[in-house]
Amino acid sequence: SGPPPPSEIKNILTATVSQEISNRQKLFTTDPISPGSIFFLPNGTKIFNKLTQFMRLQQLNPKFGFQEVITPLIYKKSLWEKSGHWDNYQKDMFRVEGQDIQKETYGLKPMNCPGHCIMYAKNDHSYQELPLRFSDFSPLHRNEASGALTGLTRLRKFHQDDGHIFCTPEQVSQEILNCLKFIDLCYIKVFKLSKGYTINLSTRPKDHFIGDLPTWDHAEDVLKRILQDSGKSWNLNEGDGAFYGPKLDIMIKDHKGKEHQVATIQLDFNLPERFNLKYKAMDNTFKRPIMIHRAVFGSVERFLGLLIDQNLGKWPFWLNPYQAVIIPINTKETDQIQASRNLLNKLRGTEEIKDSNVDIAPIPMNSFHFNVDIDERAEPLGYRIKDAIIKNYSYLIIVGENEVSTKTFSIRSREDRKNIQHLTEDEIFNMFCQLEQTYK
Amino acid sequence: SGPPPPSEIKNILTATVSQEISNRQKLFTTDPISPGSIFFLPNGTKIFNKLTQFMRLQQLNPKFGFQEVITPLIYKKSLWEKSGHWDNYQKDMFRVEGQDIQKETYGLKPMNCPGHCIMYAKNDHSYQELPLRFSDFSPLHRNEASGALTGLTRLRKFHQDDGHIFCTPEQVSQEILNCLKFIDLCYIKVFKLSKGYTINLSTRPKDHFIGDLPTWDHAEDVLKRILQDSGKSWNLNEGDGAFYGPKLDIMIKDHKGKEHQVATIQLDFNLPERFNLKYKAMDNTFKRPIMIHRAVFGSVERFLGLLIDQNLGKWPFWLNPYQAVIIPINTKETDQIQASRNLLNKLRGTEEIKDSNVDIAPIPMNSFHFNVDIDERAEPLGYRIKDAIIKNYSYLIIVGENEVSTKTFSIRSREDRKNIQHLTEDEIFNMFCQLEQTYK
């Protein structure tokens, strides 16, 4: 069957790099027992949880205003028939069946939208409640062909920082502009993607779509107008919209120059129709809300893969599973070992709430817990420093005789071997808190 | 078909109470489109996330020492054949199939254990790494009969605070004792379950088990000895063990007196055998680790249902989706409204990191965000106070002329109408932080 085409080779290279870094840093693994699903190892899970926590916090900002929900993963076939997935998306879905007598057929969800429509439809809504914005971090499953599965960027199981906005026609522009601001906050301000991103406007697919042509034309025009008003540059990507509506796809490039879709903003007049969604307008009539589907990371797994592709394992402090290593200079000196271990416990933040009545008290809510290790191996100092740098620890903390007697520790960053600071336990802890709080 | 048996009536009553409270507090809902799966509404999601966050933090305590992982939800049939689930648990499982040409058959996981065995087996292990403890909050699916589905206590989709400990035979007792301590920390110290809990020792099922009888007898003896040494009282529950090993089930009673299984500790010599798990012992030979399955909440959904059953919607502050309400006395006074809204923003913790260079800056990591509302309705003060108490707000904050001029606010708790404190914005925020940090 010949060599893979050039685009495939690029795919493979990116996947190889992230797998190599993952092996070194013990981030994730895969197994043929579940092709296209990631096993996140403890270090990868730490990064994954930090990313979702970051997103949860930003969604609280009243400028964005999402409310998180947790929704089912399997729904009866009739839901997918109603939503149009069974007609237009079936071969990308996994079918689920009970093995009891009833053998009811379900679909394992590839998207959260129909579930959110069900939730919306459970209550009456007034225009005063809109926009209503649901956020959902559910795992999603899409049956990608096994040949297409690549690293973290194309999977069968993945999580989105998914959100659906139910709003009035008048609110659509502002909501989409807010989504674009959210994307800037994430990609430019916090993750500082050096090459920025491009925007694709993806329009109605040739076949496999629901709804009528005038509705599609209108939705595409709305998106075009918003893009023009925003002053951002964009490309037309004809025929690549979702089956229920056109979308803006945010694309970023990996270090090989291959483009990946990350964030997405989709405008949908069709699902609200199919699920008969309504709100009571100011004039007391019932109107149809408009639905905006949006994700800022897109697939959390893919976003993580692209971070690895960009930083090659040199994580910023707040995301680093290797935030600091403590190296006692002379591992035969019990003073140095003891001081190192005390510092380790302090930085790991495993102190319990003070309570003299119990054997074990809880660790407090919202406390800081840094990923700090100790290297007590009886190896030369230079060897252990070199090893720490290879492992990409953000900070190296050296504990010698001097440090033990003055109770201040020598600390240097991964990058700057010349700038050594001398800080107390509390000063180091507070510096780390400051770095993590501000996503540095 | 006659009236339901008495045990069923108890079930229904408990479910009715929690549904009634859920409706009032907007915690969760269900829909026949996915029987036995919960739709957590924003308020229920807040509680759910707090519970899992509590558990994540406690697992960091080196006395327990779990490492969180994220694992696939679907695995090829061959995994379930190897683990014994296909022979012994098949009718409780959902079968999953791709709808492409290959139509490979998968099982939707009812338990995390086989996935964790796969992860363990991917690397060589030395006795020095043991005990190795994986934690996992994956959603699980079990195909319960539709007649058995009840409220939050019996579901088809649920999440466990699941964990698997891989250890040497010498470590088993200590690990199980630590699990019991973890359970005490949770049930007695933090959640203060007034009636405590009982322990059942569940032994080998009559049929549907794997492994040989001497192994089972040994495992049951180990658990009996640990129970005797612990000095705790326990009951024998013959034939109710898991198909792979005997277990200790922690039982608590709902307000109707019905017992529910919550935490569980299971001792397993069989899965390590089936997955050919090994570690290199001190004498350089390869030995078989022992596996302990354990969950402290058990099903997070069931635990949450039992909390509702116990508190009837009067949540402790840290879990309350209604932590405080701010009531301006005279809603026509713009000063009072403005002071109330400023306080609202402060307590919701939606302040961005200070950064003059950007339009929108991120909300900091690990910040506090209280569930605070404002009641600006033009209703009499007494009416709004009564309504706030019905809604079970933990604190009521009243803002009048006096409060605006002194910049201190009247705050009282739900329980104690006579004890009114006068606190500044910062004092209220700090008091709330203190309450939440210490799980009050």
Ligand SMILES: [Zn+2]
């Ligand atoms: Zn959607």
Ligand SMILES: [Zn+2]
């Ligand atoms: Zn298990």
